[in-house]
Amino acid sequence: MIREQLKSHITLAIQAAQAAGDLPSFEIPTFTVDHPRQANVADYAASIAMQLARVTRMPPPQIAQTIVKHLELGEVATAELVGAYINFRLSQKYLTEQVAVILEAGKAWGHINIGAGKPIQVEHGSANPTGPLTVASGRNVIIGDTLANALSAAGYAVHREWYVNDAGNQIRHFGESVYARYAQQLGRDEPFPDDGYKGDYINDIAKAIIAAEGDKYISLPRDDARRALGKIGIDAIMDGVRASLIRVSIHHDNFFSERSLYESGQFERVLPILRDKNLLIEYDDALWFSEDGSPIRKTEVRGLKPEDGQEKSEVRSQKSESKEQKTEAVQVVVIRSPKIIAEPSERPTYFASDIAYVWNKLVLRGFERAIYVWGEDHQGDVPRLMAVTKALGLDPKRVELLIYRFITLMRDGQEVRMGKRSGNIVTIDDVVDEVGSDATRFVLLSRSIDTKIVFDIDLVKKQSDENPVYYVQYAHARICSILRKAEETTDTRLGGADSHVATDLTTVAETLDHQAPLLEYQHPSELALIRKLLELEEVVELVSGQLQPHHLPAYAQSLATTFSAFYRDCHVLGEAPEVTASRLRLVRATQATLANTLALMGMSAPERM
Template sequence: MDYQNYNPRLAALTEARTLLTDAAKAAMAEGTLPQADLPDFIVEIPADVKNGDVASNLAMAGARVFHKAPRQIAEAITAKLDLNGTLFAGVDIAGPGFINLFLGQDWFTSVLRAACANPEYGRTDAGAGKRYNVEFVSANPTGPMHMGNARGGALGDCLAACLDWAGYDVTREFYINDAGNQIEKFGKSLAIRYLQLYKGEEACPLPAECYQGADIIQRAKEFAEVHGDAYVNADFEELKKAIVADALPKNIAGLQRDLGKYRIQYDVWFHESDLHKSGAVQAVVDKLLETGACYKAEDGAIMYRSAQYAAKYGVANKRKTEDGSEEEAKDEVLVRANGIPTYFAADIAYHYNKLAVRGFDKAIDVWGADHHGHVARMKGAMDAIGLHGEQLDVVLMQMVNLMRDGKPVRMSKRTGKAITLTDLLDEVPIDSARFFFNQRESSSTLDFDLDLAVRNDSENPVYYVQYAHARICSLLKKLEEQGVAFQGVDSIDASVLTDPSEQALIRLLAAFPAEIVAAADKYDPARITRYCIDVATAFHRFYNACRILDAEGAVQQNRIALSLAVRGVIHNILTMFKVNAPESM
C-alpha cells in the first residue's frame, strides 16, 4: 500500500459513511426500510472510544424519512452491514439508536505502517494545491522588532508550515512599508539627528512626534562617517532623501538578518514603494471611482464609501475611534486633497496585487489585535474592487506578556529599553522561543515565562518533547548494540500490541494528519504544538508500562515499530516548526 498522504482517521470515517450508506440502501431494497432519500447524517470519532471508534446518528436522522423509531432503523441498517475486508471488526447500537463501529486490527496496523514507511507521515493533499499567501510580521523598517513581531513571526511561519503540510501551495511574504508617513517621519528624524551632530541639539531640537530611539542616532552617525558635513547646509528635503536612501536598506537588511536568526525565510519581500512607482495605487483608485465605490469631494480629495462595503463583514454605521469611543462611520479618504494617497489606498492596491495580479486563492494576514477595526474595511474593499472579501482572511494576534519570577518584564537588562526580538533571542534558546509562542491560539494573550524557557528539565515543554525524541533514539541505539534490528514495515502486526498504553498511543498517532488539516483550516498552529506534547506524554506512559529491550519476538518488533512511529511524528512536527530534534540530551 502507498501511504503517501494517508490519513487514518479520514480513511475510517470515509469507509464508515460508505458502509452505512450501502447498508441503508440494502435495507431499503430488501424492504426492511421504506424507499426514501437518505438524510444528511453525521459520522464522527467520539471523544470516548469505549463505546466505539466511529459513531453515526444515521438512524436518528432517518426517523422522519423512514417513519420508524431510530432503534428499528439502526437494527435494519446493521443487519445489512458487511464488515468483511474492511477497516472495521464490529458494530453495536447504543442508546436511542446510535450506530457505533469498532476498528479492527488492520486499521491499527495501517497506522503503524504508514508512520514507519512514510518519512513525511502527517502530510496530506487536503489543500489540493490551492495557492495561499501568508503575510506576517511586516514590521515597519524604521526601528527594531518588538515582542508582537516575535509572536507574529513564530505564528505566521508555523501556520505556513501547517498549510504546506495540509497540501496547500504556500508563499511566505513580508510587506515592507517603505513609503508614506512613517518614512517621512523616519527621514525627518534621521535628518535632525544628523544636523545635531554638527550644530548641537539646542540648534536642532527633535520634535516629540519623531522617532526617539538610539537606532536613529546610530544611523545618522553612520551617514556622517561617509558624507561628513556635506549635507549640513543642503536643502532639508535633499538631506532627508539622501539619509533615508542610506539608512532604509540597512534597516531592511537588519530585519532580514534578525528574522533569519529566528529561522524565518520569506519567499517574497514586497516593497510598498513599488506599488506607487508602478502606478498600481492610482490604478486601484481609478477602478474604485469607475465602480462608484469612490467619489471626489469638494476639496478635491477622493473619498471611499467605507461603511457601505464594510457592513457585510460586521461593521454597521458606527466605528471605534482611537480613544475607544464610538462615532458614526464615515467615508474615508483614499487620496488627500494634495494628491497624496493614504496608507489605506496602498493597502487596497497591495491586496489587489496578491489576489488579482498574482492570483492567490487566499491571502492570509497576521495582524496585531489592535488592527481588528481594519479587518472589515479591507474585506469590504476587496468586494468594492471587484474581488471577494472572503478571499482575505486575517489572523488577529493578542499581545505577549514577558514574565520572570511570576512578574511582568518590560525592559531589557542590557539596554534598559523595551525588549526587542534580538534581546529575546540573546536570552532564550530559539527552540524555546518558537515553541513557546505557538502554545496558545492567536486569540489568547500569551504569558511567556522567561525562567521556564531556559530550563533543561521536563517542566519546559520543548525540552519535554525533545527528550521523548532523544529517548527513542537512545533506545534504538541500545537495541542495535544488542544486535536487534527492526525487521521492516511488512512485518508490523499491531494485533500483538494489546496494552491500553499501546492502543492509546496508536490512536493518537492516527490523529496526526487530521490534526494538521484542522490546524490549517482553523489557522491554529498551536494545535500541533499541544498535540506534540500529548504524543510525548503518551510515549512516556507507554515506555514506562511496556518493556522493549527485554521483550521477545513479535511483541518486541512491534514495540520497536511503535517507537519508530512516535519518533517520526515528533521529528516531523519539530522540523516543521523549525525546532531541533536532538538524538541525545
C-alpha cells in the first residue's frame, strides 16, 4: 500500500539524515501517514517532524526540512513542506500505473495481506432457534457477514459460525409449545403453556409434523414427546433461518450446537481447569464461578437486591473506597443449579455453555481470534466472558465482542414492537420482500454499530430514488452502459484485436484489462478518481482492523460521487482514440473497484437498473 511505502521512505530518510549527522541519534517512534483533512492540500501528509521536536531539540519545520532533504521518492510522489508538515502528492506517472495494477488484480483488487492467513472466527446470528429470523437479528448477521468479508479480504482465514442455542429453558418452552399445538391439532384438549411461543409458525410446524409422521408422538411419555418435537421444531426453524440468510447473501461455515458441548463431554473437561484454580464454589445448592475465588455472599449475586440495610451499606462502602475497585467488580455467576432446572446434569446455565464454547473456539479449534457479534441486550454479559477467558488462562485480547445497538422498525409512521414469545415479529424476509436485500444490507451497514438505526420501511421504499444504495448501484450501471456502448462503437481503438471480437461486456472488459497503458492521466478528475480507487485498500484495512463495517457504505458513496465528477468532466467515448482507450481503462478499473466494494457489503452490482 502506498501509505506504507511513504512511511518506509520517511523512515529511510530519517536514518539517512542521522547517518549524515543532520539529525541526532534516536529511536524512530511509531508515526502515521494520513490523508489531510482537506484533500486539496495533499494526497498524504506526515506530522512526524512535530513528534520529533522534543527528542531532537530542534524546531519542527527544520526537522521536516531535514527529512525532506534526505527523502528519495523516485517517481512515486513529490514532497512539499508546509510548516512542519511533510505533504506528499502522488505523481501522474504513479497514479497511471496504478490503473494497470487494479485491472491486473481484478476481483482481488482491495485484497491486502495483513491477516497472513491466520485463522479467525466471526460468530454472528446465533439467535434463539425458537422462531424465524427477525429483522432485529438482521443487523447482527449483516454486520457479522460484512466483517467476515472484510477480514477475508484482509488476508485472514475466516470461519463464519452460527451458535445454535439448542439447550436451556427457552428450548423447553419451545418444545412444550410445539407439543401443545401438535396435540391440539390432533384433537386433544391440551392447554397452551403460559411461557409458550404464541406465533402462528408453531402451528405450521405442528401441522408439518403431523403430515410427515402422524400422531405417533401423542402416545409417547409427555417429556419424551416434548423433547422430540422440540428437536424437530428447532430443525424446522433452522431450515427456515438458513433460507432467509441465503436471501441476504449470508453463508455460515458451521452451525454450532450448544447442546453438543454437553453431549460430547467438552463442558465436563473444561470445568476442572477452573476447579483446579479454586474458582468454582458451592453455595446454596448451586455451583458458581467466582472470578477471584472469593466465597459467595448474597450481596455479590448478580442482580440480587441486598435484603437488609447492613449488607447494602457494606456494598456501598466497598464500592466507594477506591475507583480501581469500582471498575474491577468481581464476576460471580452461577454455573448450574437445581433452581434453574431440576436436573442440572442435563443442562447447566447459558454461562456454563459460554465457558466451554470459548475454550472450544480458542483451544480445541485453535482460532487466533474469536469475534462475537452481540446485541446490546448482551452487553452485561461481556465482563463475565472476559473474566472466564482470563481464568481459563487464555489471552482475553483474542476475544472481541462487538455490541451493536438495536434497530427501531417503523411502518406507517409507527414503531413496530417485536417479541418472539408474543409471536409479534417482523422477519427479515418481510423486510427483504418490501425493500430488497441490497437496500436492507446497505441501510443496516451504513452507521456505526454504536448507533441506533431507525429503519423506516416506508421511507426506504419511498426514497428509493434518492437512496444512497441506488446512487451507488447507479454509478455501476452507468459504467456498464459506457462499456456496452464502447462495444457497439468499437473499432481498433479498443486494443489491436479485430473490431468484431467484442460481443459482450465481459469481452470488452477483458480486452481493456490486458491492454498496454497508452497515456498518462492528467485531468484533475481522472487523477482524483484514481486516488479514490486506491483508497479501497485503506478501507479494507480500516474495516478489518477496527471491526467497523460502516466505512464501506461511506466509501462506496464517496467513490460513486468521485466517479460522477469524472463522468461530468471527462468524456470517454468519441474522444481521440488514445484518450478514449485510456479512459475506458479507468472506467473499467472503477467498475472493478465499485463491484468489489459492493461485494464486500454483500450487495449486487447491477449492469442495468
